[in-house]
Amino acid sequence: MLNVEDIRKDFPILSREVNGKPLVYFDNAATSQTPQQVIDAIVDYYSNYNANIHRGVHTLSQEATDLYEQARQKIQAHFNAKHSYEIIFTSGTTHSINLVANGFSALLKKGDEIIVSALEHHSNIVPWQMLCERTGATLKVIPMNDDGELVMSEYDKLLSKNTKLVFTNHISNALGTINPIEYIIAKAHEVGAAVLIDGAQACPHIKPDVQDLDVDFYVASAHKMCGPTGMGMLYGKEEWLNKLPPYQGGGEMIAEVSFEKTTYADLPHKFEAGTPNIAGGIVFGTAIDYMNAIGFDAIAKYENELLEYGTQKLLEIEGLKIYGTSQHKTSVLSFNLEGIHPYDVGSILDKLGIAVRTGHHCAQPIMDYYKIPGTIRASFAFYNTKAEIDALVEGVKKAKMMLS
Structure with missing residues (x-):
């Protein structure tokens, strides 16, 4: 109680x-409100640890790096990802979805089909429309009924050997409907399609288990979970993350750079170009600790x-x-x-x-x-x-x- x-x-x-x-x-x-414990963690970072991560040999850099990677491990444990490097830090759910959509530009072609649901937030519609424009793929929509539920019999009809990707939210932000994502994922996998679930609205209420769901991608935002704005995560199965090209180029996401050729870093750094929201990542972990304690x-x-x-x-x-x-x-x-x-x-x-x-x-x-x-x-x-x-x-x- x-x-x-x-x-x-x-x-x-x-x-x-x-x-x-x-x-x-x-x-x-x-957006959810922020508890004092998370506010204190933000102040603590800037008061005691503020330094760039992964790059410095000095003490502050190493301490900040440890805190940031410990937060990644907390998020891995919370969502039950198999590996911590399957958790990619992003600026939020929208960034996470766009990262995946951009990556699939290299994998789709004319005649391929992708499926979204009628209950989606614009951030889980527009990136896929843009993907279709770039690749010639076709966007199909799972219809809804008057109760605000997806019509699964129509979803079954939409699936085919041409289906490459399926996207739906876990919970509708506009109506609160909890979608049958276990069924959606299983049926998509029967035709060889990958599935991305937008968990932004689910994660404040439900503790998703990505391995149990067998989902290919799962995305969430910290600010819906008592954490800071401008921070989120993308979970992706290792094999899928290895297939996708980097979303942005810059520092941190490289292994070696010359003017002739650049090789990319291993996961998760391949998708984390530039100086990240270090404090945001650390206190995302704090917010998850807070909610799990309740x-x-x-x-x-x-x-x-x-x-x-x-x-x-x-x-x-x-x-x-x-x-x-x-x-x-x-x-x-x-x-x-x-x-x-x-x-x-x-x-x-x-x-x-x-x-x-x-x-x-x-x-x-x-x-x-x-x-x-x-x-x-x-x-x-x-x-x-x-x-x-x-x-x-x-x-x-x-x-x-x-x-x-």
């Missing part, structure tokens, strides 16, 4: 006011309680419709009030100190499917409370009264 009041004390921002009201932060799907089973159980409570309370408001009604979903509620634009509701909620996200959530095809301009999205984390949900419900009622 989570002691939520004690956990909330770890997050300094949760004690502040917005517009004279206590902050209610329900935009966790966009426990992902306890987090999932509590967040499901918040989801059920919030669903029940919001649906008591006449004219309110929730989008994304899958039985398998996480703590995201996307909704609208009949006849009222979501932006207007979000603006009133902000005046009450309640932070929600409004708009298409970088998932415009989902909104087009429902024929709506966007939704109001309240996304809950393990440090939120039922009392905050009550404040949201009262705020929505007030917005409805003012705007109707």
Whole structure:
């Protein structure tokens, strides 16, 4: 059982006011808040270890390198990767996806097919469209239904000997739907296709096991997991990472350089050109330690309680419709009030100190499917409370009264 009041004390921002009201932060799907333990780790790095890594013989450089590589090992253990060098540090999920898409430019040709889902964030759509433009490959889409679920029978029909890659998110950022990625991965492998799973929305709620999933690539961002912005990771099976060419050229990613020829470094450095976000990498490990200390089973159980409570309370408001009604979903509620634009509701909620996200959530095809301009999205984390949900419900009622 989570002691939520004690956990909330770890997050300094949760004690502040917005517009004279206590902050209610329900935009966790966009970015989570940062506990003091992670903030302290950032300060500790810059106060005591700040130096470039992998290159120096001096003590600070060696200490910073050790901390950075220890963080890689923490992330390897968390995701159960077979080798630490299968974890590539990136600036975030978008960078990770683009790294893979760029690499496959050399592996695809006209007539090849790649599959994405209708539930994707733009960052898991646009790079693949760009890849198709470069290679002549064809992009196909797994359709969705009214509950916000992928239609697996249609996915089966899309697969063929021409399918080379399949991409889907683990959890929809716009609707909270948990996708059947085990099935998606297994079926793709039957036709010899590789699979990339966008785990940005899953990793705050679920502890993925990449070996158990048998996934080829898995990507995530630290800032969704109580860590810093500008930091993420790409997991890739060793054999796939060895097939892909480097994404960027520069320092660190080389073995030897001459004006005639350059040879590339071994994994993971082949994909990590230039000075990285050293502090970000180190404290990504700190954030994972923090969340594991709380426990992902306890987090999932509590967040499901918040989801059920919030669903029940919001649906008591006449004219309110929730989008994304899958039985398998996480703590995201996307909704609208009949006849009222979501932006207007979000603006009133902000005046009450309640932070929600409004708009298409970088998932415009989902909104087009429902024929709506966007939704109001309240996304809950393990440090939120039922009392905050009550404040949201009262705020929505007030917005409805003012705007109707």
